[in-house]
Structure formats: structure tokens, C-alpha cells
Amino acid sequence: MRSRPGADFDPSSWDLLAAAANARGLPTIAPSGRAEVPDIADDELFARLWSSPDARLRDAGTALLLVRPDLAGAAAAAIDRLEGPDRHAAEAGYAAAVALQRVWRTRLRLELGEQPTIPAEPIVRAGLPSPDDDHGEAMLWELSRREEVAHGYDAWAGYESLAEQLLGELDARRPRRRRRRA
Secondary structure, three states: OOOOOOOOOOHHHHHHHHHHHHHOOOOOOOOOOOOOOOOOOHHHHHHHHHOOOOHHHHHHHHHHHHHOHHHHHHHHHHHHHOOHHHHHHHHHHHHHHHHHHHHOHHHHHHHHOOOOOOOOHHHHHHOOOOOOHHHHHHHHHHHHHHHHHHHOOOHHHHHHHHHHHHHHHHHHHOOOOOOOOO
16 A cells, blocks of 8 residues: 655564564464564554554554454554554544554454444544445445545555455364365
8 A cells, every 4th residue: 555665664673563463363364473462462463453553454454453453452552652644544444444444344244153243433633435335345435545646546546455364264264164064
């Protein structure tokens, strides 16, 4: 999604953040090797994911919130600690999770069981449509439009791709039932 040309990025940071997100149930990223799961608070993890110069790690913050909506309080706390472009990225990631959860509710329920709804309160001041309008689709369209204007890429396709990748990974990990022969 967004890139930060020239931004320094420590590859060991990827492993640390990927290991922490993976340990919390996110299947879409993994450390490059056997990384120890770091002792990192949930709000710190969201803040570091959403402020990462790596687009895959920023997207991982959104995907983690979809997999673990029970961590919405920590994600909201992460937004509050960030400033400037990092805060904007965190608000967009949180808003995307709110909208995508509603758009993909049936598939997410199939893969993860009943989950709490991600509250929209932390991003209300962003002026996006209600997540209840058109099952989150209106919110996602407006968020995507704003991202495209600000950054020049097709954010809708990026958010859809994020959801499809996450759902595909969750589906691949789901145990399959054997069919009984009559």
C-alpha cells in the first residue's frame, strides 16, 4: 500500500513484529526464521505494525485486528500514541478493519467463529460513513477513495486483496471433515 522511500528498516524488526503477530493468531506473515516470540504489549505491537515503513507489516496490523477483534482496545490505544503520518496510517488501518469485518462477516464467522464487533468509536472523527451503511462497504469505498487521492494507488483493491489473502490462509488452516460413506 503506502511506501516510504528511503526509510530505514531493520530486517530483525520484521522478524520481531511478524513473530509477535503470528503468536497472536495472524497466519499471513511469519518471521524469516525461528524467531523468539518477543514480550511486546498488544498496543505497542499495533503501533509498531502501523508505523512500519513496510507495507506488509502495516497491512498486518489491519489483518491482526480482523483475526483478533478482542484486541480493539489495544489497537485504539496505539492510535492515540501515534502522531502525524503514523497516526493517519493507524487510523486508516483500524477503519479498514472495521469496514472489512462487516463486509466479510459471514466468511470471518465461518473461519473464526463468533467474534466481537470492532467498535468504530476510535475513528468516528475521521468523518467516514457509518460501518452499518451497506454492511461496511460505504465506509471502505470512502476510505479507499481518500487513500487513492492521498497516495495514488488503488486502495480498494489493496483492502480486498488483504481480506482475500487472510481468508484464504484461515481456510487453508481449518481442519477438514471427512465424509462418511454410506
